[in-house]
Amino acid sequence: DTGVSQNPRHKITKRGQNVTFRCDPISEHNRLYWYRQTLGQGPEFLTYFQNEAQLEKSRLLSDRFSAERPKGSFSTLEIQRTEQGDSAMYLCASSKVAGGFPDTDTQYFGPGTRLTVL
Amino acid sequence: AQTVTQSQPEMSVQEAETVTLSCTYDTSESDYYLFWYKQPPSRQMILVIRQEAYKQQNATENRFSVNFQKAAKSFSLKISDSQLGDAAMYFCAYRSDPVKIIFGKGTRLHILP
Numbered sequence: 431d432t433g434v435s436q437n438p439r440h441k442i443t444k445r446g447q448n449v450t451f452r453c454d455p456i457s458e459h460n461r462l463y464w465y466r467q468t469l470g471q472g473p474e475f476l477t478y479f480q481n482e483a484q485l486e487k488s489r490l491l492s493d494r495f496s497a498e499r500p501k502g503s504f505s506t507l508e509i510q511r512t513e514q515g516d517s518a519m520y521l522c523a524s525s526k527v528a529g530g531f532p533d534t535d536t537q538y539f540g541p542g543t544r545l546t547v548l
Numbered sequence: 549a550q551t552v553t554q555s556q557p558e559m560s561v562q563e564a565e566t567v568t569l570s571c572t573y574d575t576s577e578s579d580y581y582l583f584w585y586k587q588p589p590s591r592q593m594i595l596v597i598r599q600e601a602y603k604q605q606n607a608t609e610n611r612f613s614v615n616f617q618k619a620a621k622s623f624s625l626k627i628s629d630s631q632l633g634d635a636a637m638y639f640c641a642y643r644s645d646p647v648k649i650i651f652g653k654g655t656r657l658h659i660l661p
Contacts, residue, residue, distance in 0.1 A: 434592075461647065472552075472639050472651025473593075486647065521593070537649065539585075539593040 434540035455524030571640030580644035
């Protein structure tokens with residue numbers, strides 16, 4: 431396995447359009463995370479899944495955003511009615527829970543999808 | 549709320565020299581993890597080094613080491629024998645929540661040949 435993959439790598443869209451991104455985690459990783467990274471900033475947590483269950487969502491995730499992880503494998507992040515403020519790099523990460531407190535799992539990041547909203 | 553601060557937006561170091569990147573954080577938790585991630589240009593973020601807060605010994609990974617000062621809430625990264633491939637954006641990060649990592653704004657490191 432070569433790591434977390436994300437498609438597409440780049441997406442240009444017009445304001446008001448819907449876009450969908452895909453993330454394929456490392457196989458057997460049961461946790462999957464979405465982050466957003468704007469220019470000059472570090473990544474900000476959006477949401478995460480454990481298997482197919484979405485367990486936490488940031489308040490950054492407005493109702494125009496929806497994420498799914500059917501069957502606990504790949505995940506999709508959809509943004510409806512895109513706005514120029516949605517332009518960012520969307521990063522996906524995955525990890526395998528190793529137990530312990532706090533959890534000792536390491537998050538492995540994908541290359542990201544760069545979204546540009548015109 | 550937990551915060552992570554990296555006060556050096558950019559740094560430069562001569563190849564083969566040593567450089568230290570600074571990071572401070574704010575938390576009221578006693579159990580947490582600290583990380584340094586590297587993000588090369590147009591490439592994905594990778595974990596450089598991790599420190600558990602309950603461990604007094606500073607983490608080391610080959611040429612990378614940290615100076616963890618828990619009372620001062622400081623977590624600096626030292627890169628020894630800098631190489632051209634070390635050029636990247638470096639993010640300091642914190643985690644106490646089981647899943648959510650809080651990142652600093654990053655320090656862009658330039659390696660001068």
